[in-house]
Amino acid sequence: MQTKVIPKxxxxxxxxxxxxxxxxxxxxxxxxxxxxxxDKFMTAKKTEGLAPRTLEEYYNxxxxxxxxxxxxxxxxxxxxxxxxxxxxx
Numbered sequence: 582m583q584t585k586v587i588p589k590x591x592x593x594x595x596x597x598x599x600x601x602x603x604x605x606x607x608x609x610x611x612x613x614x615x616x617x618x619x620d621k622f623m624t625a626k627k628t629e630g631l632a633p634r635t636l637e638e639y640y641n642x643x644x645x646x647x648x649x650x651x652x653x654x655x656x657x658x659x660x661x662x663x664x665x666x667x668x669x670x
Contacts, residue, residue, distance in 0.1 A: 613656045619643050 613621075626636060649667045650659075 611656075615647065615650070615654045615659065618656060 646667055650663060
C-alpha cells in the first residue's frame with residue numbers, strides 16, 4: 582500500500598534579496614564584518630586576474646592585520662587610525 586505525500590504549504594517571502602548572512606536582521610543588513618569586507622575585496626582581486634603569489638600575500642597581510650587589531654570589527658567601528666597604526670609598525 583502506497584501512502585500519499587501531501588506537501589506542506591510554504592509561505593512565500595516577498596521583498597528584496599539581500600547579500601550576506603541570513604542571520605542579519607533588516608536593521609543591520611548594511612553592517613559588514615572585517616572578514617566579509619575582505620572576502621568581497623578578494624573576490625574583486627581574483628576577477629582581476631592577479632598572480633597567485635599576489636593573492637597569497639593579500640591573505641598573509643590580512644592575517645597580520647587581524648592579529649594587530651585583536652578583535653572582530655565591522656565597517657561601523659573600524660577607523661582610519663587603526664589602519665594607520667598597523668601600517669606604521
